[in-house]
Amino acid sequence: MSVLLDVQDLQTRFKVRQGYVYAVNGVSFRLEEGETLAVVGESGCGKSVTMLSLVRLLPPAASIESGQVLLKGADLLQLDQRQLREVRGGQIGMIFQDPMTSLNPFINIGAQMAEPLIYHRGMGKKQALARSAELLEMVGIPDGETRLREYPHQFSGGMRQRVMIAMAMACEPAVLIADEPTTALDVTIQAQIVELVKALRDRSGVAVVWITHDLSVVAGIADRVIVMYAGYVVEEASVDALFEDPRHPYTVGLLGALPSLDGDAHRLTTIGGSPPDLADQPTFCPFHPRCPYAIERCRTENPALEAVADATARGHRTACWVDIRELQSPVVSGS
């Protein structure tokens, strides 16, 4: 497999009245052809801003300070607006969290779906509409031709998300970025959408970046996972290694905080404290105030993301000064 997307040292910050908010602080990762990469973290950890930075869909207050985003070798951060439009919706398809706000309520579904096909693929209107009807059937919306004439309010939440997926897949992108696509949906609808994306991925070979805060969803869909905290990647591993052999205390905390559907009701382990303030670029490990394993070095130096020495699986990296497996019981902090 070859590398499709290679992100190097990406830094994005927001200008605010009091100074800057450092949202993404030197994020690097790779996406290989056909693989599904999950990006996990709590709200405000920079996972969405990272992905929006890739295609420069950022609000005016945000600026990309450094980094490279290589898609098949070409740096997206160096493209001009016209070239960038070719990438957005062409080579990179995106699905967002809230399908209610991502569709235009005044324009019927057909016109919205045909637009990328006309723009990117140079199709005529008739041809684009015919293709759109096919795409609707592909994402499980029967009677596509009739539904194309309908407006977003005539679709349920799950159906709108299917429309979004159909639009994102319309131009056969190489990468599909899904930003919390199931968070706004009920659990039975979530299961439908997850199964749909898996089926589309297996059929078309598209590489998927799946952003979520829900580790349970990750287990079912991802090949590899990166865990983000305070704008840093703190752990990167194959999905099996992450769940069976997590090495960063934050990942351990997240996994312990999950109530499970089987097994006994043990007391949940918690991560004390609250998520960090991003107003400063830390000169220490951003997780140390909440970390039960923190040592002196954590307060003075920010660890880099480095390969785990005795990893059971290839490509397992973590950003932590402490080898948590050497420690028996953590110093419990918080409640």
Added chain:
Amino acid sequence: MFDRDNPPLVRVEKLTKHFSVRIGAYGETRATVHALDDISFTVQRGETLGLVGESGCGKSTAGLTLLQLHQPTAGKVFFQETEVTGLSDTELRPLRQKMQIIFQDPYSTLSPRMTIGNAIGEPLWLHELIAKNRVQERIAELLDAVGLNPAFAFRYPHEFSGGQRQRICIARALACEPEFIVCDEPISALDVSIQAQIINLLQDLQETYHLTYLFIAHDLAVVRHISDRVAVMYLGRVVEMAPKSRLFSNPLHPYTHALLQAVPVPNPRQERQRQHTVIHGNVPSAINPPSGCRFHPRCPLAFEPCDHIVPEWREVESDHWVACHAV
């Protein structure tokens, strides 16, 4: 932990709540939303009854109607064997002390212009529970009980994070020493790492103050973790109710079964081997709910009587209730 032979703390009998709405572009058509139809259950002293279902299934309406925050359309609610339906506001007030609620969104349930000390203290002076000179002391006690620094009493809500605000809401609910608390999705708006803190806090408080919870949530894993018994709702009706171990190991209603199938398991190896049977379609509208069993258009087991006869709510084995023709 709780006693099944004693009379229940809360008993709900055939509770129904319909809302009149106007639909159409100009509100020209009257319609009825069948938010809650004919639900019956009991909550024993000291237990946690979980109430799960998808959005729009009426689980929040059940909590609010039970507390008389909505006027029920029909049905009865008993609290400690006293009927609370039909009581006047003045008659209800002393009972309200004993029945509290924690809401989903701790951002909109605290007044931004009130210090959190005042927010927590308000029920104390409203119900005249405590001498004026002891109020500050009691507020400090309550803040301490929910894991906040008592010195925070003079701060305003905007100074707190979501998790801290939910702790403040819990302290306020605890202020008048309730026996029964409706927790209406208390953790859905919080970050994953904070959710576990609040769940543990609610469990600790239950033990310390001998509380009884009706825990409303859409997350089955959370409900399984915190509940003793679980009731599953679909489109305004309770379809199944059982002790949690039995509900999760042996679900009888096809909807319960489908819900459990849909929940992802946080284990990649298991998840790869699992059969993924997904139920199709969406939850129908509560304005014009399907006749007979409301689940029948999506049900894999549906047969002849399902589309015109409402299945009876019956106890199939001890303490395991279900409403389905097929079981």
